[in-house]
Amino acid sequence: MGSDHEPFEFRATFAELDEGLDVLHRSVERLRLATGRSADDRPLMLFETALGEIGSNVLTHGRPPGTERPVEYDLRFESGIVVASLTDSGPPVHEHLAREMPHVDSEAGRGLAMARALVDELGYERVGEVNTWRLVKRL
Amino acid sequence: MLVASKLSLDVQTRQTDGGVAVIVPSGRLDVAGAPALKDAISQLAKNGPPKVVIDMEGISFVDSTGLGSVIAALKEIRSSQGELRLAAPNQQVRVVLELTTLDRVFPYYATVEEALTGF
Numbered sequence: 001m002g003s004d005h006e007p008f009e010f011r012a013t014f015a016e017l018d019e020g021l022d023v024l025h026r027s028v029e030r031l032r033l034a035t036g037r038s039a040d041d042r043p044l045m046l047f048e049t050a051l052g053e054i055g056s057n058v059l060t061h062g063r064p065p066g067t068e069r070p071v072e073y074d075l076r077f078e079s080g081i082v083v084a085s086l087t088d089s090g091p092p093v094h095e096h097l098a099r100e101m102p103h104v105d106s107e108a109g110r111g112l113a114m115a116r117a118l119v120d121e122l123g124y125e126r127v128g129e130v131n132t133w134r135l136v137k138r139l
Numbered sequence: 140m141l142v143a144s145k146l147s148l149d150v151q152t153r154q155t156d157g158g159v160a161v162i163v164p165s166g167r168l169d170v171a172g173a174p175a176l177k178d179a180i181s182q183l184a185k186n187g188p189p190k191v192v193i194d195m196e197g198i199s200f201v202d203s204t205g206l207g208s209v210i211a212a213l214k215e216i217r218s219s220q221g222e223l224r225l226a227a228p229n230q231q232v233r234v235v236l237e238l239t240t241l242d243r244v245f246p247y248y249a250t251v252e253e254a255l256t257g258f
Contacts, residue, residue, distance in 0.1 A: 018147060018171050025167070025200065045231050052202045056170040104244050107210050110203035117238055 004139075008034045008077040013070040017059045020071060024055045027075045035077065035139070043139045044082075050118035051084055053111040054133050062088025062131060077139070084135045092126045148172025148198075150179045159190045159258050161251060165197035168205030176205070180212040189221035192254045195247075196227040201235050209245070226254035 010027045014020040028048045037044055058071055069089040076083045101113040115135070116122050123134035148166040155161060160183050164176055176193075183189040193209070209225070216223045225247040228236065236242040248254035 107207035110239055114203055
């Protein structure tokens with residue numbers, strides 16, 4: 001039986017879309033088991049949804065053709081707070097950060113607005129040629 | 140043609156006696172799985188005005204790209220004078236529909252049977 005009181009850490013690197021998304025979802029499943037949460041735990045489900053959005057952005061826009069550097073992923077949980085970080089070497093994305101939820105007819109452009117709404121903190125930093133995303137949520 | 144050994148979304152389609160197509164996706168409707176749903180809808184739209192129910196019970200997770208594929212499906216079906224209904228979304232899918240206010244565009248039904256009633 002897992003516990004909310006035990007620190008949890010998961011690290012991975014990946015380069016392919018399907019592989020990367022599988023790793024992200026598996027990591028949340030491991031966190032769920034480690035903390036003894038149910039399959040329908042709402043805070044964890046909201047976090048996983050935000051992580052899926054940032055993860056798919058990183059794995060598509062953050063890996064332009066010819067990119068060699070893999071995505072680095074780190075997931076930590078301690079004292080009731082989960083923190084995920086993802087790094088990629090794609091182009092900077094500052095101009096997209098404040099994007100609002102688009103009209104209901106739009107087929108794209110919701111990812112960042114959704115992620116912002118689902119976590120307590122969505123951070124983005126550009127250092128050199130590397131983007132780092134940070135998602136924080138109290139579970 | 141080789142098919143990837145592990146797809147994030149498997150899509151089956153069946154026809155009811157009343158002529159409604161029920162699409163049954165299974166897996167994650169995300170950026171990797173969305174093309175499979177789009178292909179299934181496009182096939183249906185080629186064969187005349189479709190009435191389509193997407194049975195979402197087997198969808199474990201949806202992301203914004205997956206949602207975009209459902210919006211694209213709705214547009215394609217309406218342009219063919221058809222109609223689309225969603226059935227049996229899980230909690231995560233419902234939360235995403237509500238967060239994006241798409242629950243106003245896609246009123247969803249608790250079960251496939253309910254979605255088929257009067258369709």
